[in-house]
Every structure is written in structure tokens, then in C-alpha cells.
Amino acid sequence: MSLVVVGSVALDTVETPKGRADDVLGGAALYFSLAASFFAPVRMVGVVGADFPRATLDELRKRDIDLSGVEEAPGKTFRWTGRYHEDVNVRDTLHLDLGVFAEFRPKLPEAYRDSAYVFLANIDPVLQRRVREAMPGVKLVAGDTMNYWIKDHKAALLEVLKGLDILLINDTEARMLAAKDNLVQAARAVMAMGPSSLIVKHGEYGATLFHKAPANTDGAEKTFRAPALPLEEVVDPTGAGDSFAGGFFGYLASQPDVTPASYRNAMFYGSVMGSFAVERFGTERLQMLSRDEIDARFALFRELTHLD
Amino acid sequence: MSLVVVGSVALDTVETPKGRADDVLGGAALYFSLAASFFAPVRMVGVVGADFPRATLDELRKRDIDLSGVEEAPGKTFRWTGRYHEDVNVRDTLHLDLGVFAEFRPKLPEAYRDSAYVFLANIDPVLQRRVREAMPGVKLVAGDTMNYWIKDHKAALLEVLKGLDILLINDTEARMLAAKDNLVQAARAVMAMGPSSLIVKHGEYGATLFHKAPANTDGAEKTFRAPALPLEEVVDPTGAGDSFAGGFFGYLASQPDVTPASYRNAMFYGSVMGSFAVERFGTERLQMLSRDEIDARFALFRELTHLD
Numbered sequence: 199m200s201l202v203v204v205g206s207v208a209l210d211t212v213e214t215p216k217g218r219a220d221d222v223l224g225g226a227a228l229y230f231s232l233a234a235s236f237f238a239p240v241r242m243v244g245v246v247g248a249d250f251p252r253a254t255l256d257e258l259r260k261r262d263i264d265l266s267g268v269e270e271a272p273g274k275t276f277r278w279t280g281r282y283h284e285d286v287n288v289r290d291t292l293h294l295d296l297g298v299f300a301e302f303r304p305k306l307p308e309a310y311r312d313s314a315y316v317f318l319a320n321i322d323p324v325l326q327r328r329v330r331e332a333m334p335g336v337k338l339v340a341g342d343t344m345n346y347w348i349k350d351h352k353a354a355l356l357e358v359l360k361g362l363d364i365l366l367i368n369d370t371e372a373r374m375l376a377a378k379d380n381l382v383q384a385a386r387a388v389m390a391m392g393p394s395s396l397i398v399k400h401g402e403y404g405a406t407l408f409h410k411a412p413a414n415t416d417g418a419e420k421t422f423r424a425p426a427l428p429l430e431e432v433v434d435p436t437g438a439g440d441s442f443a444g445g446f447f448g449y450l451a452s453q454p455d456v457t458p459a460s461y462r463n464a465m466f467y468g469s470v471m472g473s474f475a476v477e478r479f480g481t482e483r484l485q486m487l488s489r490d491e492i493d494a495r496f497a498l499f500r501e502l503t504h505l506d
Numbered sequence: 507m508s509l510v511v512v513g514s515v516a517l518d519t520v521e522t523p524k525g526r527a528d529d530v531l532g533g534a535a536l537y538f539s540l541a542a543s544f545f546a547p548v549r550m551v552g553v554v555g556a557d558f559p560r561a562t563l564d565e566l567r568k569r570d571i572d573l574s575g576v577e578e579a580p581g582k583t584f585r586w587t588g589r590y591h592e593d594v595n596v597r598d599t600l601h602l603d604l605g606v607f608a609e610f611r612p613k614l615p616e617a618y619r620d621s622a623y624v625f626l627a628n629i630d631p632v633l634q635r636r637v638r639e640a641m642p643g644v645k646l647v648a649g650d651t652m653n654y655w656i657k658d659h660k661a662a663l664l665e666v667l668k669g670l671d672i673l674l675i676n677d678t679e680a681r682m683l684a685a686k687d688n689l690v691q692a693a694r695a696v697m698a699m700g701p702s703s704l705i706v707k708h709g710e711y712g713a714t715l716f717h718k719a720p721a722n723t724d725g726a727e728k729t730f731r732a733p734a735l736p737l738e739e740v741v742d743p744t745g746a747g748d749s750f751a752g753g754f755f756g757y758l759a760s761q762p763d764v765t766p767a768s769y770r771n772a773m774f775y776g777s778v779m780g781s782f783a784v785e786r787f788g789t790e791r792l793q794m795l796s797r798d799e800i801d802a803r804f805a806l807f808r809e810l811t812h813l814d
Contacts, residue, residue, distance in 0.1 A: 285687050379592050382738040402689065403711035406736055423810050425731040428714060430690040462813050502731050503811050505770050
């Protein structure tokens with residue numbers, strides 16, 4: 199089943215302890231689409247400027263990524279410049295130029311409207327909501343957000359949350375959104391805002407999947423933890439979370455039914471795609487990845503966690 | 507097979523967001539012994555003062571914990587007073603009185619010397635080494651340490667590490683000991699100091715087991731990650747790491763052979779015992795625990811992590 203993603207497409211300049219790369223492909227929608235495209239046909243909604251490499255658009259189309267919802271606007275593509283510290287969990291934004299993304303208004307092609315799965319990447323919640331409302335009949339809607347929207351646009355974000363089935367955020371965001379320090383309590387509070395499932399990403403420690411407990415259980419048995427792969431070298435952490443989301447949601451969209459088992463496998467595929475994304479600058483590793491490599495790493499994640 | 511543990515026995519006064527408890531049982535050797543005693547006979551080496559409740563000593567003896575190596579000295583038992591923050595990963599030591607522990611010189615009863623397993627809890631590395639050297643024929647030696655010894659007694663600690671098979675420390679300690687930010691690189695550097703296996707504890711995110719890679723492999727397949735249980739309420743985090751060590755090493759000592767599978771199961775039992783320890787103040791939860799509860803939680807950990 200095809201899946202629609204709406205979000206940013208960017209050209210990033212990144213400095214990490216492993217080096218520097220200029221104008222590499224980035225943006226949440228691009229990482230997500232590349233990761234998800236290994237599992238399901240992807241339909242992108244976004245905007246690029248006149249400076250965005252046309253060869254890249256051609257390459258994406260060849261991967262069964264539909265770009266008819268990606269506007270090619272006059273002006274500059276969204277550009278982000280950032281620097282990661284020795285501890286790659288910490289980064290500084292050195293420069294941000296929204297370019298054509300500043301005026302981005304998602305336009306959903308008519309042909310996208312039969313998609314059963316929608317992913318609302320981290321953008322202005324007002325736009326997330328607009329896309330959500332334009333697709334009332336979808337089977338599953340997942341979304342991401344960030345501290346900026348939680349802090350300064352909470353009312354708009356809360357409206358989005360009401361329409362989400364699955365929210366993917368990190369520890370800090372979950373605690374901030376719920377105003378609770380304890381992760382389990384924070385997860386419960388966030389799910390009370392709308393999403394029936396919540397994935398909290400723990401960076402190098404993996405991710406936890408929570409489900410809203412049915413009324414007659416304590417819900418504890420519903421939780422699932424996927425590890426991250428202990429990596430000796432992280433070249434560029436950018437996009438790890440979006441690649442996780444792409445692997446997770448792409449796998450779910452590839453399955454005939456959404457079951458507890460498909461959720462668990464999706465968590466592993468998410469971790470697998472996140473672990474690849476950070477091995478090279480920008481989206482390079484995802485672009486050169488093979489399905490065999492994905493399967494081999496999935497097996498490695500199983501070995502890493504399973505008793506037998 | 508019986509296992510020897512040497513370390514502190516304490517009376518703790520603890521404040522956490524959940525309340526306050528005065529003079530509750532504590533100390534690394536006590537948490538470790540209680541946790542390990544569910545799996546194997548334990549032989550303690552330590553010291554208590556005249557103020558230590560005799561009824562507790564009687565209770566420990568009933569649990570197949572041999573106290574013939576625990577000296578009852580005139581003076582006061584080691585006392586620690588601490589306060590945990592809202593974020594229970596952060597704590598302040600408010601008061602510390604070493605009491606009889608200041609002059610502690612481990613005395614190994616003759617009857618202990620046939621033990622095949624020794625755990626050197628977090629104490630002065632000079633004492634750890636002395637115990638290690640007194641038991642040259644043991645099958646497996648594990649140990650713990652802390653930032654204080656890494657920072658100010660590194661030479662003595664390095665001598666201890668040479669004699670360890672397994673070291674259990676947390677992320678911060680691993681990175682400090684190795685002077686490396688990346689966890690995998692830090693783990694490799696620490697294992698080069700002696701231990702062939704290293705367990706790095708990640709608090710609420712679980713723990714990772716690394717093994718020194720045999721010369722002809724890349725070693726990646728040897729790593730294992732056990733989760734922590736997402737807990738809604740942490741009453742008192744004190745002793746979680748020592749309880750993990752007790753569950754881990756107690757289980758290993760209970761097995762006829764040390765195999766990759768027994769290591770993996772031991773990691774789960776460690777996580778199980780750590781998850782119980784924090785549910786009540788001091789060692790109370792471990793004292794009231796049943797083997798059935800341990801087995802049920804082990805099953806929960808499996809559900810939490812396994813694909814099917």
C-alpha cells in the first residue's frame with residue numbers, strides 16, 4: 199500500500215567529528231522517503247527551489263517515489279548548516295535559510311488521496327493539520343514534531359495530536375509535551391492527547407513503543423523496546439530519526455494488517471534504517487543501500503536482543 | 507556453585523520524590539547478595555558495626571547467605587544519606603559516615619576458598635586486588651567500580667582490571683575510564699585493560715554486554731543488549747546496579763557452563779532484579795520477593811524485546 203509523506207526537503211551542510219560535507223541531501227521528508235521506499239511506494243509532498251539538483255529528483259522517481267506533490271518553486275531550497283560536538287548527541291545550528299520552504303503550502307495531488315497511510319513529518323502543525331484533514335479516510339496517520347512547536351505552538355500541535363494514530367518523538371520532547379519526568383507517565387499523558395500509539399526515540403539506546411491500554415488491562419504488556427545498534431563510528435547523525443520513521447512506517451504500510459507482531463517488526467526495521475542513515479553524510483548511505491543489507495542488519499538486531 | 511561477594515554493607519537514609527526512608531538496609535554487597543541469593547548460595551565478605559540489626563543478619567543467614575566473612579566490629583555501620591532529584595537519575599550525597607568501613611580489611615574465611623565465582627563490589631581497588639589474589643583458582647571474577655576510583659586511584663584500579671573477567675560499570679564510567687566518547691570504542695579500550703567481558707549499564711535504557719573479540723572475527727555479533735523495564739514509579743533507585751550485578755552473576759553461577767546463551771539470560775535476570783530493587787526503599791523489595799515473581803518478570807522482559 200502506498201504512503202504519503204509531507205515534510206521538508208533540504209540541502210544540508212554538516213560538520214561532525216568525522217568531517218564536513220557541503221550541500222548534501224537532507225530534510226525529514228527526503229530521509230523518510232528513501233528509508234520507506236525499500237518497503238512501500240512513497241508519495242511525497244514538499245517543495246524544492248530552482249537550485250535543487252534535477253538529477254536527484256530523477257533518481258527518486260526511479261525508486262518508486264512519486265514526486266507529483268513536490269513543487270518546484272523559484273527561489274532557494276531550504277538550507278540548514280549544523281555542527282555536531284565530539285558527543286554527537288549535541289549539535290548547534292550555525293545557519294538556517296528557509297528559502298522556498300518559508301511559503302510552503304502542501305498541495306495534495308488528487309491521485310494521492312487513495313493512500314491508506316500518511317506521515318506528517320516535523321513541520322508547522324497548522325500545515326500538518328491541513329494535510330490530515332484533506333485525507334479523512336486514511337487507515338493510519340503518523341507524525342513527528344519538535345521542541346519548537348511544543349514550546350511555542352502548543353495549541354496548534356494539540357489539534358494535530360487529536361488526529362494522529364502514532365506519534366514519534368524523542369525523550370526530551372515526550373517529557374516536555376507531557377510536563378512529566380517519568381517516561382511511562384509522560385507516554386500515558388501524551389497518548390491521552392490523541393495518538394493511540396507513541397514511539398519515544400532514545401538515540402543510541404533505541405526506542406520504546408507504547409500503546410494506549412484498552413480499558414480492561416493495565417497495558418504494561420503492550421510496550422516494546424527496540425535497541426539501537428552500538429555503532430563504532432557515527433559519521434553524521436542527521437536524519438536518523440526520520441530514517442527510523444521511514445523504516446517503521448514503510449514496513450507497516452507493506453503489511454496486509456496492522457498487528458502487534460507487525461508493530462514489533464516495524465520497530466526493528468526503523469532501528470535498522472536509522473543505523474544505516476548515520477554511516478555516511480546526508481542521505482548517501484540510504485541511496486546506496488540494498489535490501490540484502492537491510493535483511494542482514496535486521497538479523498543482527500535480532501541476535502543483539504533475543505535470548506535464543 | 508557458591509559465589510563470594512566483597513563490598514559494603516550500609517544503613518542508608520534516602521529522600522526521593524516518592525518519600526523518605528531512614529536507616530534502611532543498603533550497601534553494594536547487601537543488594538548484590540540478596541539479588542544473587544535467588545540463584546546461588548552466596549558468601550559475603552564485609553563489615554558491620556554494633557548498631558547493625560542482628561535480626562537482619564539472622565534473616566540473611568536463612569536465605570543461604572553465608573555471613574562467616576562479615577565482621578561485626580565495635581563502632582558504627584557505614585551510613586549514607588542521599589537525596590534524589592525529580593529526575594531520579596540525579597542524586598546528591600548529603601552525608602557520609604564510613605564508620606567501621608573506614609578500616610575494613612576483607613578477611614576471607616578458609617571455607618570460602620573453594621568458591622568458583624567472586625564478585626568485587628565497588629570498594630577501594632587495593633582491597634579488591636587483595637581479595638582477587640587470595641583466590642587465584644576461581645573460575646570467574648567480576649567487579650564494579652566508580653568515578654572516584656577511576657579519577658583518583660587509576661593505577662590501583664588498572665591492576666584490578668588485569669585480574670577481572672567481567673567489569674560492570676555505567677556509561678559515564680566507561681567513557682571516563684577509556685577517555686573516549688563513543689561507547690563501542692570505549693568498550694574496546696576498557697576490555698584491552700583486562701576484562702574479557704564488559705557490561706555497560708544505561709540506567710533506564712538497559713545495559714549492553716560486550717565481549718572481547720576473538721582475533722579472527724570483528725566481534726560485532728557478540729554484543730547483547732538487555733532493556734530496562736519502563737517503570738511508572740521509581741521509589742528508590744539506590745542499589746539498582748548492584749541488584750543487576752547480583753541477578754546477572756548469581757544466574758551465571760547457577761549454570762553448569764558459561765555459554766553465550768547463559769550470558770544473555772544472565773543479562774535479563776540482572777535487568778529483572780534491578781527493576782524490582784527500585785520499587786521500594788532500600789532492600790525491602792528484594793527481601794519480600796518470590797521466585798515466581800522473578801520468573802513472571804523475566805517473561806515480561808522477553809515480551810518487551812522479542813519479535814515473536
